[in-house]
Amino acid sequence: KQEVTQIPAALSVPEGENLVLNCSFTDSAIYNLQWFRQDPGKGLTSLLLIQSSQREQTSGRLNASLDKSSGRSTLYIAASQPGDSATYLCAVRAGGSQGNLIFGKGTKLSVKP
């Protein structure tokens, strides 16, 4: 059974720092992996989608990498800002293109001014 783990559960950094959030999954047979952002009491905002054949995806200050064989993905945030404060969720799509997303519990990021 696929399990997704995100470490650390919480992270506090000063503004301007570069940071890395980690996601690991137990079964490497994934179709793709998606990173989301969730603000308190709000919905999930899609940040990046990486297909299983890809190694990384970039969007602005965000860069997500995928190492399928080792069951790991990282989300790199450059030059962090207080507005980046949120919970970041990693989700893998297992069971092929029509499989459902399996989520980690998230990393709660706080960027201090």
Add this chain to the structure above:
Amino acid sequence: EPEVTQTPSHQVTQMGQEVILRCVPISNHLYFYWYRQILGQKVEFLVSFYNNEISEKSEIFDDQFSVERPDGSNFTLKIRSTKLEDSAMYFCASSSSSGGALFFGEGSRLTVL
């Protein structure tokens, strides 16, 4: 920018009552989903829907749950007889293609008393 919209944003109901949560997916999307998040826990898959039928459902999605696409725009989740443990944030999501990125709504918070 197109978005998934959900109503109501918050519903309080008595145990045993029926609840209908409504969603309007992004207009050109074909794949629809319901997920839920119990407070402090992971986001969990409930059901996926394509071509007017359920594609996949989790073990959470028992006989008390049903989904419907009554017209060309709405996608609903019905809980026939709510239980205390159904209290959660329910998220609707849609995708334009099989295996594509999922886009989530802001959620409907259900509180069962």
